Amino acid sequence: MEVWRMSSFHRWAGFLLLVFFSTGAVGAEDRTGYYGYGSPATKAEIAGWDIDIRPDGTGLPAGSGSVEDGEMLYEEKCAECHGSFGEGVGRFPILAGGEGTLTDARPTKTVGSFWAHTSTLWDYIRRTMPFMMPESLGDDEVYALTAYVLYLNDLVEEEFVLSYTNFTSVELPNIGNFIPDPRPDTHNTRCMEKCKDPGDIAIISSVLPAKASLVNKWQLEVPAEVLPGQVIYNQYCSICHKSGLGGAPILGDSKDWKNRAAAGMPHMKQRARNGFAGEKGAMPPKGGFINLSDEAVDEAVDFMVGANQ
Numbered sequence: 001m002e003v004w005r006m007s008s009f010h011r012w013a014g015f016l017l018l019v020f021f022s023t024g025a026v027g028a029e030d031r032t033g034y035y036g037y038g039s040p041a042t043k044a045e046i047a048g049w050d051i052d053i054r055p056d057g058t059g060l061p062a063g064s065g066s067v068e069d070g071e072m073l074y075e076e077k078c079a080e081c082h083g084s085f086g087e088g089v090g091r092f093p094i095l096a097g098g099e100g101t102l103t104d105a106r107p108t109k110t111v112g113s114f115w116a117h118t119s120t121l122w123d124y125i126r127r128t129m130p131f132m133m134p135e136s137l138g139d140d141e142v143y144a145l146t147a148y149v150l151y152l153n154d155l156v157e158e159e160f161v162l163s164y165t166n167f168t169s170v171e172l173p174n175i176g177n178f179i180p181d182p183r184p185d186t187h188n189t190r191c192m193e194k195c196k197d198p199g200d201i202a203i204i205s206s207v208l209p210a211k212a213s214l215v216n217k218w219q220l221e222v223p224a225e226v227l228p229g230q231v232i233y234n235q236y237c238s239i240c241h242k243s244g245l246g247g248a249p250i251l252g253d254s255k256d257w258k259n260r261a262a263a264g265m266p267h268m269k270q271r272a273r274n275g276f277a278g279e280k281g282a283m284p285p286k287g288g289f290i291n292l293s294d295e296a297v298d299e300a301v302d303f304m305v306g307a308n309q
Contacts, residue, residue: 051126051127052123053119053122053123053126054119055116055117055118055119055168056168057119057164057167057168060119060122060164060167061139061164062139062164063138063139063140063142063143063163063164064140064143064161064162064163064164065140065141065142065143065144065145065146065147065161065162065163066144066147066159066160066161066162067144067147067148067150067151067156067157067158067159067160067161068158068159069140069141069144070143070144070145070146070147070148070149070151071148071151073141073144073145073148074145074148074149077129077130077137077145078129078130078145081131082094082095083095085152086110086149086152086153094108094110095110095111095149095152095153096110096111096112096149096152096153097110097112097113097153098110098112098113098114099112099113099173100113101113102114102174102177102290103290103291104291105291107291110153111149111150111153111172112152112153112154112155112172112173113153113173113174114174115172115174116172116174116175116177116178117172117175118146118150118167118168118170118171118172119167121146121149121150122142122143122146122167125137125142125145125146126139126142129145143162143163143164144162146162147160147161147162150162150170155170155172155173156170177285177290179275179276179277179282179284180277181277181282183277183279183282187247187280227303227306228299228302228303229296229298229299229300229301229302229303229304230303232292232296232297232299232300232303233251233300233303233304236287236289236292236300237287237300237304238251239287240283240287241304246281246282246283247278247280247281247282248281248283249281251304251307251308252307252308253308254308257304257305257308258308261305265301265302265305268301268305269297269298269301271283272286272287272297272298272300272301273285273286273294273297273298
């Protein structure tokens, strides 16, 4: 009897081990990816992440909300921070007003004066508002609040009802001042010859600051005169043209500037004033500092071109 019990125990142990490893093998077969890990995402998992709303209305859920309903929700959930009229309380963002201030030294950037798309407002409210209870609003409530903020900016009438069917009919005034940038994320091209040895390539997790050096303030060179446009360049243009940010030609790169100046100075100044998007880079009007006068922009262009000759 003792022998039978032992053998029975071993049979059960062997059976359990077989089931365990068989289950692991089946699970391993379902895994995908370069290293055998992970599994295909289900439609429900993808839907949980794919929640962004596009300017053309793609991604909007069914639903609607009126300005009237939005006003009640706004007073209950939003006015404490943003003010009853969207004027902002303390340091909380201003939502309404600001028309005609974008050329001021301190513009008031609101939904009505600066934003480009209604979809940004809808998406932001759904993801992050109210401040202390994000993602607590239903879809109809988000439509209603969006409609009311549009009403505060005099973009819709008091009887307006916003829905996924008429969403794209509301166009924000400043959309024409935004430049689309369809370029790829990198300007690099594939190396075909004399390529760098992969063994010399290293990933740097952080860039250490340059070592500080002692400078005698009495030995600093002071320029005899400041060229016209140099002050404008130092304060506004050097942000991009000193580092090449966004494909901007670097001050001192005579070859790059020579190619751009081939079209003539009037053409370059017009681009600097109005903005443009080229193969190598994109520039917003006046480099994004629309408070600058046309004369100041022209002087900065003259300085940069002259410095590269």
